[in-house]
Amino acid sequence: MIGIVTVIFYKADSLHMQMEQEILDAKQMLETADELRQSSDDLTDFARTFVVTKDPEFKQRYFTTLAIRNGKAPRPEGYANVYWDLSKEDRERKHPLGEKKPLRDIIRDLPFTPEEKARLKAAEDHSNALVNLEIEAINAVEGRFKDAHGQYTVLTEPDQQRAIALLHSEAYYEAKQKIMNPIDDFMSLLNKRIEGIFYALNSNLAFYEYLMFAVIVGFIFINLLIYRYLVKRNMLDRQELEYLVEQRTQNLEASQRKLQEAQSLAHFGSWELNLETNALTWSDEVYRIFEIDREDFDVSYELFSHFIHPDDRALVDRIYQNSVSYRTPYRIEHRLLLRDGRVKYVLESGETFYDTKGTPVRSIGTIYDITDRKRYEQTLKDREALLSAVVEQSMDGISLVDRSGHFVMVNNAYTELTGYSKSELSRMHVYDLLPHGQQPDMFPGIIRTRQASRREKQLRRKDGSVFLAEISATPIMIGQEERVLGIVRDVTEYRRMERALEYSARHDALTGLYNRHVLEKQLSAELVRAERYNHPLSLFMLDIDHFKKINDTFGHQVGDMALRKVADILKKTMRKTDITARYGGEEFVIILPESSHDEAMELAQRLCSEIAAEPYMRGGEGEFFLTVSIGVASLSKSTDSPGKLLEAADTAMYAAKHSGRNRVVSA
Numbered sequence: 001m002i003g004i005v006t007v008i009f010y011k012a013d014s015l016h017m018q019m020e021q022e023i024l025d026a027k028q029m030l031e032t033a034d035e036l037r038q039s040s041d042d043l044t045d046f047a048r049t050f051v052v053t054k055d056p057e058f059k060q061r062y063f064t065t066l067a068i069r070n071g072k073a074p075r076p077e078g079y080a081n082v083y084w085d086l087s088k089e090d091r092e093r094k095h096p097l098g099e100k101k102p103l104r105d106i107i108r109d110l111p112f113t114p115e116e117k118a119r120l121k122a123a124e125d126h127s128n129a130l131v132n133l134e135i136e137a138i139n140a141v142e143g144r145f146k147d148a149h150g151q152y153t154v155l156t157e158p159d160q161q162r163a164i165a166l167l168h169s170e171a172y173y174e175a176k177q178k179i180m181n182p183i184d185d186f187m188s189l190l191n192k193r194i195e196g197i198f199y200a201l202n203s204n205l206a207f208y209e210y211l212m213f214a215v216i217v218g219f220i221f222i223n224l225l226i227y228r229y230l231v232k233r234n235m236l237d238r239q240e241l242e243y244l245v246e247q248r249t250q251n252l253e254a255s256q257r258k259l260q261e262a263q264s265l266a267h268f269g270s271w272e273l274n275l276e277t278n279a280l281t282w283s284d285e286v287y288r289i290f291e292i293d294r295e296d297f298d299v300s301y302e303l304f305s306h307f308i309h310p311d312d313r314a315l316v317d318r319i320y321q322n323s324v325s326y327r328t329p330y331r332i333e334h335r336l337l338l339r340d341g342r343v344k345y346v347l348e349s350g351e352t353f354y355d356t357k358g359t360p361v362r363s364i365g366t367i368y369d370i371t372d373r374k375r376y377e378q379t380l381k382d383r384e385a386l387l388s389a390v391v392e393q394s395m396d397g398i399s400l401v402d403r404s405g406h407f408v409m410v411n412n413a414y415t416e417l418t419g420y421s422k423s424e425l426s427r428m429h430v431y432d433l434l435p436h437g438q439q440p441d442m443f444p445g446i447i448r449t450r451q452a453s454r455r456e457k458q459l460r461r462k463d464g465s466v467f468l469a470e471i472s473a474t475p476i477m478i479g480q481e482e483r484v485l486g487i488v489r490d491v492t493e494y495r496r497m498e499r500a501l502e503y504s505a506r507h508d509a510l511t512g513l514y515n516r517h518v519l520e521k522q523l524s525a526e527l528v529r530a531e532r533y534n535h536p537l538s539l540f541m542l543d544i545d546h547f548k549k550i551n552d553t554f555g556h557q558v559g560d561m562a563l564r565k566v567a568d569i570l571k572k573t574m575r576k577t578d579i580t581a582r583y584g585g586e587e588f589v590i591i592l593p594e595s596s597h598d599e600a601m602e603l604a605q606r607l608c609s610e611i612a613a614e615p616y617m618r619g620g621e622g623e624f625f626l627t628v629s630i631g632v633a634s635l636s637k638s639t640d641s642p643g644k645l646l647e648a649a650d651t652a653m654y655a656a657k658h659s660g661r662n663r664v665v666s667a
Contacts, residue, residue, distance in 0.1 A: 012249065012513055020316075022197050023194070023197065025111050025192070026111065026194050026197070028110060029110050029111075029112060029116070029190060030070050030190065031080065031186075032103070032106055032120075033120060033183055033186055033187065033190070034080045035079045035080050035103065035109075036069075036103060036120060036123055036124060036127070036183060037081065037123075037179075037180065037183050037376075038080040039065055039068070039069045039079070039103070039127075040123075040130070040176075040179050040180075042061070042065045042084070042125045043062060043065055043066065043130075043131065043134060044134070044167070044176065044320070045128075046058045046059070046061045046062035046065065047062055047134040047137060047138060047167055048164075048167045048168070048242060049143050050062065050141065051137050051140075051160060051163040051164050052164060054141060054160070059138060061084055062134070062138070066131065066303070068331040069102070069103045070102055071100050071101050071102030071103070071105065072100065073100065074097035074098055074099065074100055075097070075098045075099065075100065075101060076091070076092070076095035076096070076097055076098070077095050077096050077097075077098055078095055081095070082095050085189055089241065103124070104124060105282075107120050107121075107124075111237075111621065113189070113193070113382070114190050115189060116186055116190060119182040119183070119185045119186035119187055119189065120182065120183070121184070122178075122182040123179050123180075123182040123183045126175065126178040126179045126479070129175070129477055129619045130172075130175050130176065130179065133167075133172065133175070133476060134167065134564060136452075136474075137162075137164075137166040137167050138163070138167065139152045140158070140159045140160075140162050140163040140166070141158055141159075141160050141163045142145075142158060143155055143156055143158040143159070146451060148449070148451070150451075152306070158377075159454075159472075161396075161472075161487075162454075162472055162487070165394070165396070165398065165472075165485075166392065166398060166474065166485070168387060168390045169387075169391060169398060169400075169485055170387065170388070170391055171397075171400050171476050171478055171483055171485050172387070173383070173387040173388075174478045174479075175476070175477075175479075176480055178479045180344070180380060181336060184377075187373065191347070191368065194268065194368075195349060195366060195368070197228045197267075197502070222600065236380055247465060268285060268366055268367070268368050269282065269283050269284075269285035269286030269288070269289050269366065269367045269368075270282075270283045270285075270286070270364070270365070270366050271283065271286055271350075271364070271365055271366075271367065271369075271488075272362065272363070272364045273301060273361060273362070273363040273364075273386055274361070274362055275324075275352075275360045275361055275363060276361055278300065278301065279300075280298070280299045280300050280301055280303075280304065282299050284415060286343035286351065286367055288512060289336075289344070289346065289367060289369050290336065290338070291338055291339070292339075295496070300504065305317065307336050307337065307338070308334060308335070308336060308337070309335035309336060310337070311335070312334040312335050314593060315332075315334070316332060316334050316348075316381040319332050319531050320350070321364075323350065323351075323352060324352045324360050324363070327352070327354070327466065327656050329349065329351040330349065330350055330351075330352065331348070331349040332347075332349075333345060333346070333348075334346065334348065335348050335585055344369060345369075345370050345371045345373075345374040346367050346368060346369055346370060346371075347370045348364055348365060348366070348367045348368075349365055350363055350364065350365025350366075351363070351364060351365065367578060369372045381591060391411045392411050392412050393656045394411060394413055395413055396413055396487050396488065396489045397410070397411065397413045397414030397416075397417045397418070397486075397487070397488035397489070398410070398411045398413065398414060398485075398486070398487055398488075399411075399414050399425075399485075399486040399487075399488070400483050400484070400485055400486070401430055401443075401483065401484050401486065402482075402483060402484075403447060403479070403481075403482045403483070403484075404429075405429050405430045405431065405443055406428070406429055406430075407426055407428055407429075407430070407473065408426075408483065410422055410425050414488065417461075417467075417469070417488060417490055418433060418457075418459070418461055418462060419462030419463055420462050420634075424462075430443050430486075431443075433459045433460055434457075434458075434459065434460065435458050435459070435460045435466050436460075438458060439456075442455055442457060442471065442473065443473070443484070446473050446475055446484055447475070449486070451475070451477045452472070452473065452474040452475070453473050454470070454471065454472040454473070455470075455471055455472070456468055456469065456470050456495075457469055457471055459488070467490050467492045468490070468491050468492040468495055469488050469489065469490060469491065470488070470489045470491045471486060471488050472486070472489070473485070473486045473487075474485040474486075489493070492523050505517075506518045506583070508582040509562055510563060510564065510582070511563055511564055511566075511567035511582050512567065512571075513570070513571075513580050513581050513582045513588070514579065514580065514581035514582075515565050515581060515582065516581060516582070516583055516584060518581060519581035519583065519589055519591070520642065522579050523539070523579075523591055523642045523645070523646070524642050526591055527635065527640075527641070527642055527645070528595050529593075530593070530635055531635075531640070532539065535593075535594055536594060536595060536596045536597075536599075536634065536635065537591075537592070537594075537595070537634065537635040538588060538591060538592045538595045538596065538597055538599070538600035538632065538633065538634040539591045539592060539600070539632075539633060539634075539645060539646075540589075540590055540600060540604045540630050540631060540632040540633070540649055540664075541583065541587060541588070541589050541630070541631045541633075541646070541649040541650050541651070541652075541653045542566075542587065542588040542590070542591075542604075542607075542629070542630045543587050543588075543628060543629050543630075543653055543657065544562065544563070544566060544586040544626060544627075544628055545626075545628060545629055545657070545661040545662060546627075546661075547559065547562070547585075547586035547628045548561055550598070550624075561616075562616060562626060563582075563586065565614075565616060566588065566611060566626065566628070567580075567582070567588075569607070569610060569611055569614070570588065570590065570607070573606070573607050573610060574590060574603075574607075577593055577594065578590055578591065578592055579591040579593075589646070589649070596634070597632070597634035597666070600634060601631050601632050601664060601666060604630045604632050604664040605664050606626055607628075607630070607662065608627075608630055608662065608664055611627065612625060612626070612627045612628075613628055613663055614626070627661055627662035628662070629652060629653055629654075629656035629657045629661050629662065629663060629665075630656060630663075630664045630665070631648075631649045631650060631651065631653030631654070631655065631656055631664075631665055631666075631667060632649065632652060632664060632665070632666050632667060633645050633646075633648035633649035633652060633653025633666075633667035634667075639667070648667035649667060651667060652665045652666060652667040653665070
């Protein structure tokens with residue numbers, strides 16, 4: 001009999017040790033999967049924060065996290081709980097650094113099933129693919145872009161908006177989903193495996209409990225007989241027999257404690273309902289999940305129902321009753337309403353056993369606290385809503401197209417830019433937005449090279465109007481599918497203003513001629529060219545005679561009109577190769593490339609006559625004639641610099657004024 005008891009205890013203890021090891025393995029597998037999820041979230045948070053704030057601390061955190069995951073930096077203990085905002089000293093004190101080991105090797109060494117490993121490998125592969133996009137965004141903030149070989153060697157202006165768009169797009173969210181979905185599938189697979197472990201444990205434990213009870217009762221009965229017999233014969237010490245029974249009882253209690261520890265470790269509780277007596281028993285973990293003390297409550301099905309959230313109570317009861325009636329196992333997620341008003345989410349499963357007559361006699365099951373998982377799911381939903389809001393509220397048009405060029409997604413700004421609705425764009429090709437006659441070159445190039453591109457192209461709206469658009473397009477992978485993320489901005493007005501500013505910077509506002517700054521630059525360039533090729537160069541300086549008198553007599557408005565009149569004559573008279581500028585006040589300078597001194601004198605004489613020949617009208621108050629004084633200078637040894645050439649022409653012009661005006665004088 002002692003041998004039988006010993007074998008039963010050995011079998012039970014072996015079962016508990018096996019189950020305990022499986023639970024410890026499951027815990028480590030859960031922590032590994034959670035580290036993969038947490039590291040992916042950390043990479044996302046650090047990359048997004050960096051591209052928005054440009055704070056180098058977050059870039060450092062990003063690459064530290066990547067190095068830890070790839071086994072290039074020591075791994076902190078309890079990585080998923082690392083609080084990165086602690087100082088480096090506090091962080092390493094609370095999470096001591098361990099060995100360098102890639103997360104992929106840790107997954108390989110743990111006893112995952114092939115299906116579980118496939119899920120984690122898919123999540124890790126998608127996460128590594130997303131890292132490429134995040135690194136591209138980080139480099140864009142710092143003005144580094146890919147060359148033809150995919151290396152970040154192209155240095156140009158930083159593009160923070162593009163970086164933010166890369167990490168806050170619908171495509172980025174979908175890529176994140178490709179990471180999280182396999183992890184969620186893995187969690188479901190592992191939960192099912194743990195449930196199977198506990199189901200087998202409960203079934204085997206029940207068997208061993210009944211067997212142990214029968215054996216112990218038989219053992220005690222036989223030992224009592226032996227004890228009685230031996231006492232009579234003075235062959236057995238009573239104290240020795242009591243010690244033996246106590247040792248066997250302690251072994252049974254130790255096995256029960258191991259079961260409770262395993263349940264606590266995995267946050268799994270087990271329960272049993274005797275349908276004949278309506279007695280309900282809970283494991284210690286169920287009390288912890290419900291956050292009540294064993295001494296304060298007599299557990300019953302009614303007590304269990306009281307803790308179920310009122311909105312879920314009828315559904316849970318109906319599923320359990322149907323399970324009993326149809327003899328099928330059940331599995332359900334529902335909420336618990338705790339005494340302090342907090343809500344927990346649990347996954348409950350159970351099965352009912354029947355006697356030979358088909359009468360239900362006993363229900364057993366497990367309950368698993370999934371509150372953290374539900375919070376994580378809600379976090380994903382909140383992030384989805386945030387990303388969707390960011391995309392939809394963007395002032396730039398954002399689109400996602402497939403490899404063939406058909407629109408997959410557009411935001412509201414894109415519909416406002418093009419005039420097409422989202423429904424219409426979903427049936428369109430990117431080429432449909434090109435003006436008639438414009439050749440498609442940007443999209444084919446991106447698909448062929450798989451390199452990002454940014455250009456200014458004309459696009460056609462639904463009403464037929466054309467606008468200039470700045471288009472940034474980036475090829476991205478979403479799962480196994482290649483997509484192109486496009487960001488479109490209407491720059492028509494911006495370029496118009498830019499051209500207007502450029503024109504204003506080079507031209508005189510009143511006359512439309514070149515201004516003094518442009519004249520001086522052009523004169524220096526022409527002087528260098530003339531000296532290099534030994535070509536002639538001349539210029540003359542022109543001043544309106546008695547201009548102050550015109551202003552004083554008729555007013556500055558008439559004076560301005562006189563300046564424009566002279567400018568118009570200069571535009572009509574001078575050659576296309578000549579450079580005409582308003583030098584200041586009523587003075588004008590004309591550069592004459594490839595013109596000898598005689599040719600310049602002849603042109604100046606003709607211009608002086610043409611200006612003097614045209615009367616200047618002023619309404620009904622009569623008319624007067626404009627005259628000018630012109631000084632002509634040409635390139636020579638004494639006038640071999642822009643300053644000397646201008647000075648010579650200026651001196652000649654003043655000589656023309658002093659000698660009677662309305663004439664041309666040579667320097």
